[in-house]
Amino acid sequence: MSVDMRALTDDYIAIIGTSCRFPGVSSAAEFWELLKDGRSVVPGKLERVDEFDPSFFGVSPREAAAMDPQQRLALELAWEALEDSGIAPLSLQGRSAGVFVGAMWDDYAMLTHRQAPAAVGQHAMTGLARSIIANRVSYALGLRGPSITVDTGQSSSLVAVHQAAQALRTGECTLALAGGVNLALAPESAERSEKFGGLSPDGECRTFDAQANGYVRGEGGGIVVLKRLSDALADRDRILCVIRGSAVNNDGGGPGLTVPHQAAQEEVIGLACARAGIDPAAVQYVELHGTGTRVGDRIEAAALGTAFGRERPSGNPLRIGSVKTNLGHLEGAAGVAGLIKAVLSIRYRLIPASLNFTEPPADIPLNSLRLRVQTELGPWPREADSLVAGVSSFGMGGTNAHVIVEEAPEGSGLVAEGAGVAPSVVPSVVPWVVSGRGVGALRAQAGRLLSHVGGGVSLVDVGWSLAGRAALEDRAVVVGSSGEELVAGLEALARGESAPGLIAGGAVGGRLAVLFSGQGSQRLGMGRELYERFPVFAEAFDAACVALDAELGAGVGVRGVVFGSEAGLLDRTVFTQAALFAVEVALFRLVESLGVRP
Template sequence: MSEAFRGQDSAVAVIGVSCRLPRAAGPAAFWALLRDGLDAISSTPADRWGVAAFDPGSPALGAGHGGFLDGVDHFDAGFFGISPREAAAVDPQQRLTLELGWEALEDAGVVPERVRGTSVGVFIGANKDDYATLSRRYGVEAITEHSTTGLQRGMIANRVSYAFGLTGPSITVDTAQSSSLVAVHLACESLRRGECASALVGGVLLNLSAEAAVELSRFGALSPDGRCFTFDERANGFVRGEGGAVLVLKPLRQALADGDHVYCVIRGSAVNHDGPSEGLTVPSACAQEEVIRFAHERAGVQAADIQYVELHGTGTRVGDPIEAAALGAAVGRPRRAHGPLRVGSVKTNIGHLECAAGIAGLLKVILAIHHRQIPASLNFRQASPEVRLEEQNLQVQTQTAGWPDPGRPLVAGVSSFGMGGANCHVVVSEVTDGEAGQSTTLDAPAGPTPWALPLSAKTARALGEQAMRLRAFVTEQPEIPIRDVAWTMATARSVFAHRAVVVAGDVDGFLAGLQDVAGLQDPAGLRDVDVSSVVVRGV
């Protein structure tokens, strides 16, 4: 390892994560999809293109395939204080980002009400406005007093800041396909300058209109096979994906001092532009190599330290060889004595999320570090002759496996390149043993102890549904101590009008109590539950 990561004072911790991705309604489901090497690509839903007179199965859409979310029209407007009339005019990308922001804060153990009025920043990568396209099909009669705020992309970040009462920078970033990773870079820079104390950062894309897909098809970007064949001889374009992810970032020293759970550390990042390449949308190998080297310099790492790189990896005939050459020059060949550099692309699992692709790739790496396994990159059979993997000392990760050198700090890079030439690279690592020693821990009482597990929700039905979800969580993840679940629910969750408390001394008692609360989800059965209702089991 190079000098123990130069510039530790500038390191940024990832302390919360959330996502909604194809066939993955949250980080745990996303990790399961990655770990098991699953393909989330499907045929385009028959009703996805709305009123457009367009056949979703047309070859113009790349065989009508993509990575899609279910229920993109579902939204609990009342939870966020938005009227049904206004919600109908609000881009679903705004709605999804609100939900992801709330979930990321909860995952970080941050009660949203406690950060109101504080300098938390919001940085969201977004560059599509399909919902505005759909709305305009209905003419001027469809325009309401909420259309201006509901349809502007800049409002995606602003809506989160307003809803949560956050006073830090609030920026929607558009650098085409590199938007969300550039948002991460900007968020880290803002934290280092002290503009914000913590930050919500992410990206979002929903594919709602046929027009956007037709544009990409006629540009020649989409694979007629409906798959991303990253670095493979079959590479012929990409398949579209959709969804979003949001992270909670905090200066590492502060996160350790506060006793936060740290998923991983962002050591450094860099951005640049291709400059005068062979064409507006033709990547520059020199610029990509330069942005990677600059990110390494800022992170205090050397090529030999990097064990894995999450590629931009779209699976295009022009882009793949250029990216391989740049990565080989910056990392692969300089580390030849340490074996080939492992590489892969999440686009082979969920499709290309375009402006949200960078955050999806970063989240994959965060989870890979957290679980100490590198997931397989799919659809790789034989390398394209133009990619020259052996010459560049690169190796596609084709099986889910442990890190190449787990005895050393796990270090990875993430690349994201915009079609107009805006490049970004981020260096991520695990928390080192020396850093972990600076964190604080909570000592649990010795011996059997009853624990109180509180639940609350804005509606009676939501209270019962929360009990069901929590029961499933406790059942599916028995390795998590019940005391930790109870502590989190008591100290890191918002308190709403409808409440219940389960008190028990063991897991079976909690499961029984949660089942009782879940059984009351009929609104009639919870009509009078507007103060604490105690279910006692196993005390």
């Protein structure tokens, strides 16, 4: 992003965190591996959608049984996205944070009413209503901003992202969670899709290919965490990507209610580029709606060629691809899946392959449209320029959405592995903090962390990230100066055993207090290492010593006594108490600078 654009940072929206769940994929990191390796999970199903930890979100088991699994999935994705952004979810209670979730099916309600009508009880209305998907997240996290479940058909989740960005720009909220969920649970919804005529009979999605014959239904969901770019920069957030502009429109009287309209698609792309203040020729890649239907692909290609290709040199075609070839069509969550793919592609500066493409049909003249399907993992076409992508999502009723995203501005804290703002001083001993709701959950968290801290991790980065997570009721801290010590402590915690450097217990209610030790705890050199490593400690210690020296008038400075070699001098009461006071004040200022407030 060029410097002259910084004045527009209130209009631009920063993506500071993501989460996603697809068949065989439980994180953005795993999603990138799937994309990078060119793998497909079509026609997979999301496993264990019946499993849920209700107590974690304050939900009773009876109420959880009545909840649409899409609500449960949205809760988990929202929590994980916030943690990915470095925000402890419970820290947002009472804040003006919005939730915008796209969803289009009511399969669980259909199953409940058909198979277990006797189970319809007091929790059925909130458990089965689609509107509650977003509301449940807002309630569980105590968020006071807009809370909206969006249903515009297959474009629902990208429309949700657009609405979230608009709410941030107008000040309706200061942070937003946006995305979508999609679970295909009832045979009836599959039958409707089949009779609609869009499904691939051979179970493959071949976007823009001559053999394209429809889409395959997919399951999963994704959430992105959004802030105004100005706020994200001020908060020193890790910025994954920037939404420069977006637009939503409708086909409105096209050739048919469910037939895509080329002019409307061209219009929504043009509006998004105009709002982003960007020349369409500067867009290097577009993540397609790309269902793999003959009519839909032909119209989308023509619209892209007109909107993006007219001013583009023949030797610089627009790269295009569709995540539906990897995941299938996530329907209400399709748009956010494409958006997260685009974000990851920009973050890692590589464009993954769009699968199952050999050659286009005769009615999609890619060369004359200045389009090229990305058929292998490769670099961006103009890496020297700022990386810019478009993302399209179209609903069967004609509601179209397009989002323009760009790489993060320089100096935003983004690095290749996604590290946040690192501590300015690296300690010699590192704490890893783990918490959970229940001892079993605490041990499980330790086991899960063990699987992620193999060779090559930064001990400080892991500790930094863990410290920003929610502090739940059952807690433990593992302290060590090496990876071996920290891993040994985690292993003991996972087994429910004790170990050196491991402290575990439960949080108790009440206000935080600080206790200063009394005479007898003094020793020569106490605080020296902290003095040398932490300026805030040194400044507070020096200030205390100056004030004490002026009062004592003993001819020997307190700092000289503490850092000296005469234990007998330090053991004299006048110096013992002065030295302990100076060290403890400095210790207090140090922990205060880290956010501890008694």
